[in-house]
Amino acid sequence: MALEMESMDNRADISQDVLSNEVFLDIRERIVDLESLPAPNSALVRLLGLLNQDSCTPRAVTKAIEKDPSLASQVLKIANSAFYGLRGKIKSIDRAIVFIGMEEVRNICLTACLSQQFKGLDFAPSFDIPSFWQHSLLTAILSRNMAAKMDWIATQEAYLLGLLHDLGRLVIASVMHDYFEKIISQQRASGTGLFEAELATGSPHTTIGSWLAIKWGLPDPVRDVILYHHNPTEAGRFTREASLVQIASFISKSFESSGLSGAIQVPASEVLALAGISEEELSQFTDEEKGLDKVVVDFFNVLFGPNGSRRHGS
Numbered sequence: 028m029a030l031e032m033e034s035m036d037n038r039a040d041i042s043q044d045v046l047s048n049e050v051f052l053d054i055r056e057r058i059v060d061l062e063s064l065p066a067p068n069s070a071l072v073r074l075l076g077l078l079n080q081d082s083c084t085p086r087a088v089t090k091a092i093e094k095d096p097s098l099a100s101q102v103l104k105i106a107n108s109a110f111y112g113l114r115g116k117i118k119s120i121d122r123a124i125v126f127i128g129m130e131e132v133r134n135i136c137l138t139a140c141l142s143q144q145f146k147g148l149d150f151a152p153s154f155d156i157p158s159f160w161q162h163s164l165l166t167a168i169l170s171r172n173m174a175a176k177m178d179w180i181a182t183q184e185a186y187l188l189g190l191l192h193d194l195g196r197l198v199i200a201s202v203m204h205d206y207f208e209k210i211i212s213q214q215r216a217s218g219t220g221l222f223e224a225e226l227a228t229g230s231p232h233t234t235i236g237s238w239l240a241i242k243w244g245l246p247d248p249v250r251d252v253i254l255y256h257h258n259p260t261e262a263g264r265f266t267r268e269a270s271l272v273q274i275a276s277f278i279s280k281s282f283e284s285s286g287l288s289g290a291i292q293v294p295a296s297e298v299l300a301l302a303g304i305s306e307e308e309l310s311q312f313t314d315e316e317k318g319l320d321k322v323v324v325d326f327f328n329v330l331f332g333p334n335g336s337r338r339h340g341s
Contacts (some may be wrong), residue, residue, distance in 0.1 A: 194234025
């Protein structure tokens with residue numbers, strides 16, 4: 028256990044002054060020892076492996092999905108949802124790949140697998156499940172759509188980074204109810220954003236999410252974007268990726284009419300420059316994507332069903 032703890036300290040780039048904080052240490056130990064938090068399921072592991080293969084074929088994707096009937100069912104439901112405008116036309120995974128493309132099918136699978144990891148867990152009373160997943164989905168799609176206009180990042184990688192960027196917040200709300208409620212109380216008392224309230228309370232979701240990414244063996248870009256998406260300039264090799272996700276998250280929040288994220292701030296000019304986006308391009312892209320949040324609601328409803336709107340439990 029000591030070796031695993033040391034590895035987490037080194038890879039998460041945690042300063043010694045923070046490590047001396049008893050709350051921080053307690054949370055770290057809870058994440059390392061956590062047995063109630065499920066390891067990534069076999070379907071998610073297979074799909075993450077396929078994402079890293081340049082030679083991945085449609086048949087390989089189809090076979091990976093069909094090994095999990097529940098996953099295959101969800102893929103077909105989402106492919107036939109209003110999100111893609113193909114209601115009732117897609118009857119098989121093969122046809123889903125033909126109609127909406129292999130990349131979109133992989134993105135659906137990743138989203139469905141991640142949601143299944145936490146479905147059925149009891150969440151903190153103040154945690155808003157729909158707001159969390161809708162923000163994550165929006166950020167993933169916006170990251171992908173921005174990446175399509177760039178030549179330095181693959182769209183499927185951008186989608187994954189956007190989808191997982193707030194993973195730590197999901198962990199806090201699902202297995203550390205008391206800590207999550209303390210954060211919410213701090214936010215309400217101070218009037219700050221949720222991230223600032225996390226910093227004032229103990230460990231932020233960025234650090235906690237990066238620990239889980241390490242525990243799950245996720246790739247370095249995923250771990251670093253989770254850790255640094257609130258501070259992209261500190262992300263080292265992955266400053267561009269972290270900047271892209273922060274911008275996508277900003278746009279997502281600008282579309283949201285409610286939630287616990289606090290005041291919306293425009294990304295710093297340095298962050299825009301790192302991602303290779305001008306303020307004019309940001310404004311134009313935001314205008315082009317307006318209305319996307321309404322369509323994502325249908326995606327969410329397919330994933331979670333009619334009871335998905337409950338604030339906790341599932």
